[in-house]
Amino acid sequence: MRLATRLLNWYVKNKRILPWRDHPDPYAVWVSEIMLQQTRVETVIPYFQKWMKLFPTIEKLAKADEQDVLNAWEGLGYYSRARNLHKAAKIVAEKFNGKLPRNLDDLQSLPGIGKYTVGAIASMAFKMDEATLDGNLRRVFSRLFDVKEFADSPAGEKILWELARENLPKGKAGDYNQALMDLGATICLPKNPRCLLCSLMEICEARKNGTQELRPVLKPKKKTPHYVDVAAVIVKGKKVLLNQRPANGLLGNMWEFPNARVEQNPAEELTKAIKSATKIQVKKKEALGLVNHAYTHFKVTVHVYECDMISIPKNKNLRWVKVTELENYPMGKIDRAITLKIK
Numbered sequence: 001m002r003l004a005t006r007l008l009n010w011y012v013k014n015k016r017i018l019p020w021r022d023h024p025d026p027y028a029v030w031v032s033e034i035m036l037q038q039t040r041v042e043t044v045i046p047y048f049q050k051w052m053k054l055f056p057t058i059e060k061l062a063k064a065d066e067q068d069v070l071n072a073w074e075g076l077g078y079y080s081r082a083r084n085l086h087k088a089a090k091i092v093a094e095k096f097n098g099k100l101p102r103n104l105d106d107l108q109s110l111p112g113i114g115k116y117t118v119g120a121i122a123s124m125a126f127k128m129d130e131a132t133l134d135g136n137l138r139r140v141f142s143r144l145f146d147v148k149e150f151a152d153s154p155a156g157e158k159i160l161w162e163l164a165r166e167n168l169p170k171g172k173a174g175d176y177n178q179a180l181m182d183l184g185a186t187i188c189l190p191k192n193p194r195c196l197l198c199s200l201m202e203i204c205e206a207r208k209n210g211t212q213e214l215r216p217v218l219k220p221k222k223k224t225p226h227y228v229d230v231a232a233v234i235v236k237g238k239k240v241l242l243n244q245r246p247a248n249g250l251l252g253n254m255w256e257f258p259n260a261r262v263e264q265n266p267a268e269e270l271t272k273a274i275k276s277a278t279k280i281q282v283k284k285k286e287a288l289g290l291v292n293h294a295y296t297h298f299k300v301t302v303h304v305y306e307c308d309m310i311s312i313p314k315n316k317n318l319r320w321v322k323v324t325e326l327e328n329y330p331m332g333k334i335d336r337a338i339t340l341k342i343k
Helices: 003-014 026-035 041-054 058-063 066-074 080-095 104-109 115-124 136-146 156-164 173-186 205-209 266-278 321-328 335-339
Strands: 226-236 239-244 259-262 281-294 298-309 318-322
Touching: 003 156, 026 041, 026 104, 026 115, 041 066, 058 080, 066 080, 080 226, 080 321, 115 173, 136 156, 136 173, 136 205, 156 205, 205 239, 226 266, 239 321, 266 281, 266 298, 281 335, 298 335, 318 321
Parallel strands: 226 298
Antiparallel strands: 226 239, 226 259, 239 318, 281 298
């Protein structure tokens, strides 16, 4: 029995019930695929449900204010995904009459939609015979065919894409791709794969060769740098000072407490570092504690201090905000944690 037949038979009995599955609107599939990038299904589900209530159509999303979009995304991380969804919705509303384009080149021209997402949307939303390759599929194919190339190298990617296309069953690509995703998420796990429960065990080359724990082969990770920052909670009456980050880069257009990177002594370096980074002069009052956070490529420990303001520059990105209204300002996890330390 060939791979696709075995897999689809397993999928009929074991498919996960997910709110975007078999959804009649391609927009829902698109939103779910963007949310699922580097994020677990159980984390995504409540965000997807909230999103679809707030922005039920591409037109609604296109007309939404970016701050509302970022607020709805807050906590999911990788915020460029939300900004790209918003930008793409505006393009679809204007250029494609509010309908996600079926043409693959048009689809891939939209911000935030790459090769993998095109295949996922085309197969699941439009029932097209298109392969895709996310992290789960990469792992499954690496094991099924005992691929020895680095899966995260151009050569390895090429092999895996070819395997994905070669084994695609005509007319059933959507179910097939979702079955592979489910298999990777529930059976063919990154560590301790549940091989004895796998419907593909008999045709799995890595299982035969005893290399399933060694696949996929990935390039060695670089050591993750760890930085130390200071953040100033500058209070004036019942308000605190927030800064809006630049549109481009990490946490673009989101809000934060004035902050700066320091070398080794946060308490002593605070005022000088804040002035150098933000032109804001402060006087340190008391320490409010630490916030630790890990991003994809680095870790950071933030030392938080309540401060009095001496002077602030004229800057349209600075805003005094009532403490009771902080929840209305989209923030990254570090700054949202800081809000919990404010008395």
